[in-house]
Amino acid sequence: xxxxxxxxxxxxxxxxxxxxxxxxxxxxxxxxxxxxxxxxxxxxxxxxxxxxxxxxxxxxxxxxxxxxxxxxxxxxxxxxxxxxxxxxxxxxxxxxxxxxxxxxxxxxxxxx
Amino acid sequence: xxxxxxxxxxxxxxxxxxxxxxxxxxxxxxxxxxxxxxxxxxxxxxxxxxxxxxxxxxxxxxxxxxxxxxxxxxxxxxxxxxxxxxxxxxxxxxxxxxxxxxxxxxxxxxxxxx
Numbered sequence: 001x002x003x004x005x006x007x008x009x010x011x012x013x014x015x016x017x018x019x020x021x022x023x024x025x026x027x028x029x030x031x032x033x034x035x036x037x038x039x040x041x042x043x044x045x046x047x048x049x050x051x052x053x054x055x056x057x058x059x060x061x062x063x064x065x066x067x068x069x070x071x072x073x074x075x076x077x078x079x080x081x082x083x084x085x086x087x088x089x090x091x092x093x094x095x096x097x098x099x100x101x102x103x104x105x106x107x108x109x110x111x112x
Numbered sequence: 113x114x115x116x117x118x119x120x121x122x123x124x125x126x127x128x129x130x131x132x133x134x135x136x137x138x139x140x141x142x143x144x145x146x147x148x149x150x151x152x153x154x155x156x157x158x159x160x161x162x163x164x165x166x167x168x169x170x171x172x173x174x175x176x177x178x179x180x181x182x183x184x185x186x187x188x189x190x191x192x193x194x195x196x197x198x199x200x201x202x203x204x205x206x207x208x209x210x211x212x213x214x215x216x217x218x219x220x221x222x223x224x225x226x
Contacts, residue, residue: 042114042203042217043155087154091213097167098213102154
């Protein structure tokens with residue numbers, strides 16, 4: 001089986017930096033996704049980490065440690081529109097294809 | 113707009129009725145996924161197609177659920193004899209086999225079973 005853990009809720013202030021952590025346990029690990037999902041909308045892709053280290057993409061960065069089963073999403077210069085759920089998702093090999101399993105999501109509220 | 117479309121966007125039905133949802137993936141994408149998402153949860157995998165072949169089904173997909181992708185393009189998800197517990201958002205996603213494995217999600221179909 002597999003287990004993905006992330007905090008259910010976080011609150012941060014506009015203009016600040018927030019780090020959303022995700023830990024996972026899985027076999028056949030390939031990589032880790034972060035998706036953003038606004039209320040009532042579909043998830044949208046933010047990042048995909050395969051190798052250890054930090055990948056930066058504008059205000060968003062994602063880090064992966066495969067040996068520790070740990071990832072985080074870093075959001076800088078927070079804006080009100082960043083209020084959303086952030087889904088950590090693990091990609092693993094299953095029956096010859098890549099199967100993606102999602103965590104429950106971290107609901108981030110950005111306050112003025 | 114990711115290029116993945118789903119219809120209808122909302123469906124309200126009475127318990128015991130059958131419902132069918134449609135997903136049109138991005139045209140060159142050969143992989144298609146169905147997920148179910150309830151409030152406060154992440155998407156849960158239901159089933160997966162590569163072209164027209166259904167390669168995996170979750171144990172969440174009871175006998176009342178069936179999915180097809182007859183020509184390897186659009187897909188349908190049918191729920192027979194709906195139950196109140198089927199109320200959820202049903203998400204479709206598509207991706208390419210080669211290259212990036214990012215899944216592009218459609219807007220979802222929100223099902224309410226009364």
